[in-house]
Amino acid sequence: MSDARGPDGPRPETPSPEQVAKSFVDAVAWGEHHAVWELLSTEGRTLVLRLGATRGMDQALAARLRDGTAATAEREEFLTHLVNGLRADLAGNDLDAAEAEVDAAGVEAATPGTARVLLVSPLPEVLALPGLPFASVELTQEASGWRIDRLIPRTSK
Secondary structure, three states: OOOOEEOOEEOOOOOOHHHHHHHHHHHHHOOOHHHHHHHEOHHHHHHHHHHHHHOOOOHHHHHHHHHOOOOHHHHHHHHHHHHHHHHHHOOOOOOOOOEEEEOHHHHOOOOOOEEEEEEEEOOOHHHOOOOEEEEEEEEEEEOOEEEEEEEEEOOOO
C-alpha cells in the first residue's frame, strides 16, 4: 500500500474540479488575470484565442500569446480584456458568494478525465431551497491537475 508521501514528506492533494472552478471564479472576481490564464487548459486557451481572433484580435498577437512569446504589455492588455469579458459574462451574480458543485446531471455523460461543475448562487437558508446555478464550468484533467476548458454562463442580460 502506498502512502501519499513524496521524497520530501506528504504530497499535497490535487485540488478537486469544484475547488479549481471556485478558484477560477474567485480569480475572475478579484481580477487576478494571471491566475485565470494559468487555470485554463490547453483547449481553454485555444478557445479563448480563437474567439479573440474572430472578434478582431490580430492573428500574429494570438500566435504570440499561444506560444508564450507576447510582449509583457501585450499579454497584460489581453489578460485584462479576458477577465473583463468573463466578468461581463457573469454580470449580475455575486461571484464572492458563489459555490461550486459537481453537475450531477453531467456525471454519467462525463468521459474519464473530464468534469462539469455548476457555479451556484446560494439562497437564504430560510427559503430551504437549493441555490440557483448561474454558470457551468467544463474541466479537463491535465498533468498539472484540473484545468478549465470552458465557462458557460446560464443567465441572460
